[in-house]
Amino acid sequence: MRKSAPKTHQSRFTRRPHARPVDKGPRCVILFNKPFDVLPQFTDEAGRRTLKDFVSKTGVYAAGRLDRDSEGLMVLTNDGALQARLTQPGKRTGKIYFVQVEGEPGEQDLDALRHGVTLKDGPTLPAHVEQVAEPDWLWLRDPPIRERKSIPTSWLKITLYEGRNRQVRRMTAHIGFPTLRLIRFSMGNLQLDGLAPGEWRDITHLI
Numbered sequence: 251m252r253k254s255a256p257k258t259h260q261s262r263f264t265r266r267p268h269a270r271p272v273d274k275g276p277r278c279v280i281l282f283n284k285p286f287d288v289l290p291q292f293t294d295e296a297g298r299r300t301l302k303d304f305v306s307k308t309g310v311y312a313a314g315r316l317d318r319d320s321e322g323l324m325v326l327t328n329d330g331a332l333q334a335r336l337t338q339p340g341k342r343t344g345k346i347y348f349v350q351v352e353g354e355p356g357e358q359d360l361d362a363l364r365h366g367v368t369l370k371d372g373p374t375l376p377a378h379v380e381q382v383a384e385p386d387w388l389w390l391r392d393p394p395i396r397e398r399k400s401i402p403t404s405w406l407k408i409t410l411y412e413g414r415n416r417q418v419r420r421m422t423a424h425i426g427f428p429t430l431r432l433i434r435f436s437m438g439n440l441q442l443d444g445l446a447p448g449e450w451r452d453i454t455h456l457i
Contacts, residue, residue: 280326283445322434349406350431378409395430
């Protein structure tokens with residue numbers, strides 16, 4: 251009678267590769283105000299503008315994404331614990347966005363976002379939403395948004411506690427008010443704090 255070959259358990263102990271390289275350098279935390287039309291990464295084979303065109307530090311990675319056509323705060327760090335705290339859904343870290351939409355939503359429209367709406371990838375968590383005036387710290391966008399003279403625009407302040415792909419844009423479109431401009435102002439207690447578009451600040455010593 252032939253004996254069967256002994257079972258191996260190699261797969262149990264095979265380590266999964268890290269999603270991104272682990273930086274061995276000193277801890278680093280950077281706040282960056284990403285301009286419009288800049289990719290939220292350091293390389294691009296197509297030659298488009300990336301973080302590398304603005305940030306001279308190496309070995310840091312974005313805590314969460316910010317779409318090419320969106321602006322505002324990015325946190326760049328090699329601190330894995332901080333990155334997880336800012337991005338993992340279970341942490342429920344609030345992220346504040348100032349959003350210019352086409353049209354003038356009423357309270358009933360905004361209530362839908364406050365209670366959560368169902369998108370293609372499932373229902374959203376309730377968001378804090380309020381109508382606000384155009385921020386007094388707002389910078390000019392290059393190029394400017396395309397406005398239709400016959401349709402007014404409004405500004406909303408939206409706080410999310412999750413981070414899906416293009417979530418804010420999909421939420422406002424869902425209630426019938428397309429997003430024209432999107433600026434992330436804060437992630438948790440980290441804010442733009444006067445940074446001009448394209449500027450960055452090393453805050454490692456502060457947190």
